[in-house]
Amino acid sequence: MxxxxxxxxxxxxxxxxxxxxxxxxxxxxxxxxxxxxxxxxxxxxxxxxxxxxxxxxxxxxxxxxxxxxxxxxxxxxxxxxxxxxxxxxxxxxxxxxxxxxxxxxxxxxxxxxxxxxxxxxxxxxxxxxxxxxxxxxxxxxxxxxxxxxxxxxxxxxxxxxxxxxxxxxxxxxxxxxxxxxxxxxxxxGGDSVTLSRHILVVGLGESHTHEKIKDLVAGQTNPTIAFLASGGQVRVRVTAKATSEQEALALIAPVEAGLRERLGASAVQGEGGPLGEILGQLLRARGSTVAAAESLTGGLLGAELSRAPGASDYFLGSLVCYSAESKREVAGLSEAVLGGPGPVSEQAARALAEAAARKYGADLGLSTTGVAGPDEHDGKPVGTIFVGAALGGRTEVRKVRGYGDRSNVRAIAVTAALDLGRRLLDQS
Amino acid sequence: MxxxxxxxxxxxxxxxxxxxxxxxxxxxxxxxxxxxxxxxxxxxxxxxxxxxxxxxxxxxxxxxxxxxxxxxxxxxxxxxxxxxxxxxxxxxxxxxxxxxxxxxxxxxxxxxxxxxxxxxxxxxxxxxxxxxxxxxxxxxxxxxxxxxxxxxxxxxxxxxxxxxxxxxxxxxxxxxxxxxxxxxxxxxGGDSVTLSRHILVVGLGESHTHEKIKDLVAGQTNPTIAFLASGGQVRVRVTAKATSEQEALALIAPVEAGLRERLGASAVQGEGGPLGEILGQLLRARGSTVAAAESLTGGLLGAELSRAPGASDYFLGSLVCYSAESKREVAGLSEAVLGGPGPVSEQAARALAEAAARKYGADLGLSTTGVAGPDEHDGKPVGTIFVGAALGGRTEVRKVRGYGDRSNVRAIAVTAALDLGRRLLDQS
Structure with a gap:
């Protein structure tokens, strides 16, 4: 670590x-x-x-x-x-x-x-x-x-x-x-306060995150800066000790701003809570809704989108299509996609994201497809992940490499789908 | 505990x-x-x-x-x-x-x-x-x-x-x-072996489990018996120390048999792994398939059914219907149910389980609906849970009381749905 x-x-x-x-x-x-x-x-x-x-x-x-x-x-x-x-x-x-x-x-x-x-x-x-x-x-x-x-x-x-x-x-x-x-x-407790702010960094990887900001990290003593990676996310923690909350926040603010400038769009706005909740806040602020269509994640993307209290304000549902038949029958994927590039492909991720938005009447459709392992599937190696996001006529797809065990690969796929949705919302 | x-x-x-x-x-x-x-x-x-x-x-x-x-x-x-x-x-x-x-x-x-x-x-x-x-x-x-x-x-x-x-x-x-x-x-390691076998007990609650077997627990020294409760499940652990694996298993066997006799159908057959995997093994042995329709669990039931490697042998998918509209539009629930007893009801759990089986062409359909909290919903208090299971023309529904926080209530709902499916399979 x-x-x-x-x-x-x-x-x-x-x-x-x-x-x-x-x-x-x-x-x-x-x-x-x-x-x-x-x-x-x-x-x-x-x-x-x-x-x-x-x-x-x-x-x-x-x-x-x-x-x-x-x-x-x-x-x-x-x-x-x-x-x-x-x-x-x-x-x-x-x-x-x-x-x-x-x-x-x-x-x-x-x-x-x-x-x-x-x-x-x-x-x-x-x-x-x-x-x-x-x-x-x-x-x-x-x-x-x-x-x-x-x-x-x-x-x-x-x-x-x-x-x-x-x-x-x-x-x-x-x-x-x-x-x-x-x-x-x-x-x-006396007068001492320890306060942390977190910057959630998605889509950049741990070592690239470190390289971009390591000179800033090296110069710090209060606040301190630490890294924590899991499931395709890196959290950068900025921790200050001070005699009051205000003073701690004042110590953190310029350091956080410097870090965010270096990290650009990979740094998620806000306090770095679970990505599903962050996406939920963006959606709630716009009065928009989201639905998903999932393959390898089996329901984890829906579970993440519905984790926060009040999730019914924005989360409509998810089509979990684990079998090839259900991708055709339930999500309506065409034979051209399933028989051509196959269920683990950019085209499938695109079609699933669009199907999610259409079937639920949601503003944003998210999708995952890929190979969680331990065995390869559809001729694709373990760790192959495609995620999709469809918003107002625009659909983006991203290929991501999953690593670690089956559960880590699934967690990375959930993170990547949520992040793609967040970026699309930010840009629109 | x-x-x-x-x-x-x-x-x-x-x-x-x-x-x-x-x-x-x-x-x-x-x-x-x-x-x-x-x-x-x-x-x-x-x-x-x-x-x-x-x-x-x-x-x-x-x-x-x-x-x-x-x-x-x-x-x-x-x-x-x-x-x-x-x-x-x-x-x-x-x-x-x-x-x-x-x-x-x-x-x-x-x-x-x-x-x-x-x-x-x-x-x-x-x-x-x-x-x-x-x-x-x-x-x-x-x-x-x-x-x-x-x-x-x-x-x-x-x-x-x-x-x-x-x-x-x-x-x-x-x-x-x-x-x-x-x-x-x-x-x-020398010659000593510590071996545990677990009995997974579902649908009985911790204190009732304890009451049924506490005299057996009190008399034991090797093997020992311990309890562990979470998310609506109790695991009874039987642990033996011996000089060989065989000897340890021989110490455990009569104790486990005695416990199972007391616990009856609430004790899940097998080695007490995750309930989703146990259900998966039952399905695989019969060449049967399962699909789900979920409300409050938001995808967690599907995630649990797809957790094990090789889950595609039996798990087809899940319709996550978080909004009322999606229960109507995606799962096909009737106005008679939604406008009558409502989305959190025995009737809704029944209709969702049947819809899951029908939409995916699965042998077994499972469902969850309820109120995860923190606020009441549809006039029902937090912790109200209905789960359903449909198998070959027979549908069973169970009302369960969830407790603890939002995440615990959701975990209890997943457990109850998996358990109802297991019992139906055992009986058919």
Missing amino acids: VGGRVLPTDTTIQGARALRAEILGVGTELLLGQIANTNAQRISSALASIGVDVLWHTVVGDNLERIEAAVTTAHSRAEAVVMTGGLGPTPDDITAEAVANALRRPLDRDERLAATIRSIFEDLGRVMPEENLKQADLPRGATPIEPEGTAPGFYMEQAGSIVFALPGVPWEMEAMLVKTVLPVLQRR | VGGRVLPTDTTIQGARALRAEILGVGTELLLGQIANTNAQRISSALASIGVDVLWHTVVGDNLERIEAAVTTAHSRAEAVVMTGGLGPTPDDITAEAVANALRRPLDRDERLAATIRSIFEDLGRVMPEENLKQADLPRGATPIEPEGTAPGFYMEQAGSIVFALPGVPWEMEAMLVKTVLPVLQRR
């Missing part, structure tokens, strides 16, 4: 130092690779937004000794520790016990919490197993966090470091993060 | 102890929450498959001092350390330096690797920046791993612990994992 410079941790800006945080996941399912640690990602991004420096992620399994050791380490090096997982009612849910041991406190039953847990079961008309009451046992001095589902959380401060324990279920974690963790940390 | 018991780490089975491993990710983008640590997930799952115990995940940023400290800790407590990230050519790619410092070795240039890096650029017809040669600087005694993209990796052993350094780009990491890390570890 090409990376930019990163600020040293202890950057002191006018006397203010950002809180240092560690995110500690508990769960053997993470260590067995059954799920990705998306909780750590979500919490990190939320803490960054309020100027807290996340310096470590740690994961341990449902093992008392190792959770305890991890809490001890985290508590000694970070001023905020956000734990997830291990708060359920079963015998291997031992986060509260481990925190109590690490901080040398007994467990006390919180009677109000016990009553809440009882009432959750009563409301569901179910008998509560007695073992569930262990969820009301918290380290002495902890502040309980009301359950969102059935598991309560808690937080407690000791020796200048605050430990939060949240459930592992993502939506329960999310609610407690927003309602409790962020407000509590914001109140003690 | 409801969890089962987990084996203590140091379970000694006939003298063999599994290797203990730590996965150490390097990258500020992970700490800022810009990406999830999917590398750790992938490596964990691969190591579990060869009987290596992953006991810790750690992530640190591009900071020499903290990487060095993390390597020192990992090297002291684990016999295998798999690092990802920080191997690129820019100044903040410092993994090799940090490993050299932690293990107290100098960096030496590997001239053969330097020649390889030069030739990669020559093959691309590009001038190599001199700074790229730093990628050939490895800790003394390290074995280089040939680059898959442009970044080489390496591994080295010291004091009974082996450290692997792989690039952070997922497909480059994956190739080195498979070609180098797994074979090297398998050669020193």
